[in-house]
Amino acid sequence: MSVAVVSLCSAGRVDHLRAQLRALEGAPGARRVVVWIGDDAPPELDAEVIVRVPPGRDGLRLAAGRNAGALAAGDADLLVFLDADCIPGPDLLRRYRDAAARHAGAVLCGPVTYLAEGVAASDPADLVAFTSPHAAxxxxxxDAERAAVPEEYALFWSLSFALTPDTWRRVGGFDEEYEGYGGEDTDFAFRMRSRGIPLVWTGGAHAYxxxxxxxxxxxQHVDDILRNGxxxxxxWGEWPMTGWLEAFERGGAVVRDAAGWRRADAGASAPRATVDR
Incomplete structure (x- = not known):
């Protein structure tokens, strides 16, 4: 089963992407497809295919980038999407291939471990010792898979997932009206659910x-989250990212009224640096 690994990258993630591409070197039957998100020219990268998606009026076009990557994957039997800052574990491609053979019409999601500061992204085998999948x-x-129940579709993250081209076409790709940060993942998942497409949690397909x-x-993404929300x-008749919106409200950045969430007149409190989720 041939695989196209589609990676989205912008200028701030080049070093992360290079570590990912090194981890994929020599993977049998794998084509590395990089989607460069930005209005600048991409740097020299060790990938078989590089496409560029310029920003839109409202920022980076992540949804359009994933659609462009799927189109550039050619005749691959399986599409694997990895964000530029994710290193594939040593068994990620094998587990996605195995799961796709058993669940050909499903979207597959593997576990993601968030590495602590100072952990070097070297040989993927060295990262296995740090495996601690996000508990959300x-x-x-x-060695197992489990189909998601309907309420779990909201937990879909696009930083690591896989599906066949036929399933991609059934979902319809990502909605390119979403620009900037947030919302397009959950929209993709809700489209998946509305079309009766299974979401399968795929054990062992670890990404780091x-x-x-x-x-x-x-x-920094308040306005994007309000617009995309x-x-x-x-x-869909409901708001996504409510945890963030409620935190913005506590900080004085947004308020909620009968029409939904909107910018408040007061400024937000200073941001707090932490590891992203």
Whole structure:
């Protein structure tokens, strides 16, 4: 089964991406597809395919980037999406291939471990000792899979997932009206659920998220989250990212009224640096 590994990257994640590409060197039957998100030219990268997706009016076009990556994957039998800052574990491709053979019409999601500051992203085998999947999502044993129940679709993250091209077409790809940060993942999952497409938690397909500083909640993305959250609400009748919105409200950045969430007149409190989730 041939695989295309689609990675989204922008200027701030080049070193992370290079570590990922090194980890994929020599993987049998794997084509590395890099989608460069930005208006600048991509750097020299060790990948078989590189495509560029310029930003839109409202920021980086992550949804459009994933769609472009799927198109650039050619005739691959399986599409594996990894964010640029994720290192594939030594069994990630094998486990996604095995699970796809058993669940050909499903979207597959493996566990993600967030590495602490100072952990070097070297040989993927060296990262196994740090395996500690994020507790927010259910995860079966390393040799097992489990279908998600309907309420678990909201836990889908696009930083590591896999599906066949046929399943990609059934979902319809990502909605390119989402620009900037937030919302497009959950929209993709809700589209998946509305079309009766299984989401399968795939044990053993471990990815390791490389450390980089960020803020929690993501204060720099308040306006993106409000805009994309309102779009999601129009689509699905509910708001995503409510934990962040409530944190923004506590910080004085947003308020909620009968129409939904909006910017408040008062400024937000200073951001707090932490590891992102």
């Amino acid at each position: 999502r259910p995860m079966p044993a390393d 998220h490389q450390y980089h500083p960020t803020t929690s909640p993501p204060w 309102a779009l999601f609400h129009r689509r």
